[in-house]
Amino acid sequence: MKKLCIAMCAMIMATSCCNSPKECNKECCEQECNPVIETIMSRRSIRKYKDQAVPRELLDKIAECGINAPNGMNAQQWEVRIVDNPEWLKSVTEAQVKAAAGTPMEKMFSDPDMKNAFRNAPAVIFIAHKPGMCTQIDCGLMAGNMVLAAKSLGLGSICMMGPLGFFSRPEGEPFLKSLNLSDGYQLLLCVGVGYADEEPEARPRNKDVIKYVE
Numbered sequence: 001m002k003k004l005c006i007a008m009c010a011m012i013m014a015t016s017c018c019n020s021p022k023e024c025n026k027e028c029c030e031q032e033c034n035p036v037i038e039t040i041m042s043r044r045s046i047r048k049y050k051d052q053a054v055p056r057e058l059l060d061k062i063a064e065c066g067i068n069a070p071n072g073m074n075a076q077q078w079e080v081r082i083v084d085n086p087e088w089l090k091s092v093t094e095a096q097v098k099a100a101a102g103t104p105m106e107k108m109f110s111d112p113d114m115k116n117a118f119r120n121a122p123a124v125i126f127i128a129h130k131p132g133m134c135t136q137i138d139c140g141l142m143a144g145n146m147v148l149a150a151k152s153l154g155l156g157s158i159c160m161m162g163p164l165g166f167f168s169r170p171e172g173e174p175f176l177k178s179l180n181l182s183d184g185y186q187l188l189l190c191v192g193v194g195y196a197d198e199e200p201e202a203r204p205r206n207k208d209v210i211k212y213v214e
């Protein structure tokens with residue numbers, strides 16, 4: 001196990017550090033080779049995944065990175081549920097497709113390549129919060145940690161809120177129940193994780209929003 005861990009760390013360092021010109025993120029290399037910045041700058045939302053399960057050790061690590069996010073007063077008013085059971089993902093998708101039939105939502109499920117309602121990710125991490133002053137922000141930071149951890153472990157990921165509306169509908173109730181959230185906790189967002197089968201370009205960012213106040 002220890003050997004596997006050392007090998008994994010070496011692999012992560014080799015892939016995340018920008019030592020090959022192709023992998024290199026220019027902005028990070030202009031300053032210095034920094035694997036954290038490289039991970040942040042090269043992460044993209046992934047909507048196509050290989051048919052390959054994610055080892056639970058990696059999902060555990062991603063979730064653990066999530067709960068290590070900064071959070072207001074360290075109150076940790078959040079819960080995390082990981083689903084990597086393809087049957088669960090299939091049945092919730094079928095139920096969503098059925099519920100959307102004849103509504104404007106129907107279009108969302110018309111893609112013939114769709115594998116599931118979570119942008120095809122083979123594992124989905126649900127994040128719930130007990131509504132409070134900081135809890136939405138806390139959960140956003142948690143999801144941020146998760147997507148960066150996933151990237152650093154060689155995985156693709158995507159934050160999603162869209163597929164969660166279904167869980168508050170009567171048809172979604174059995175699935176919500178099966179997540180077994182504690183009383184008072186509400187689903188807020190989810191993170192799909194898997195081996196990426198696409199390399200999307202970065203979506204443009206507006207740098208003008210950043211200003212110094214002298």
Ligand SMILES: Cc1cc2nc3c(=O)[nH]c(=O)nc-3n(C[C@H](O)[C@H](O)[C@H](O)COP(=O)(O)O)c2cc1C
Binds near residue numbers: 047160
């Ligand atoms: C809170 C949140 C909710 C999101 N919900 C969805 C979603 O439901 N479906 C989806 O395809 N992408 C969703 N996204 C992904 C965004 O579309 C994506 O992060 C954004 O376009 C920037 O692209 P990038 O992540 O590749 O940099 C969500 C992202 C965030 C942070």
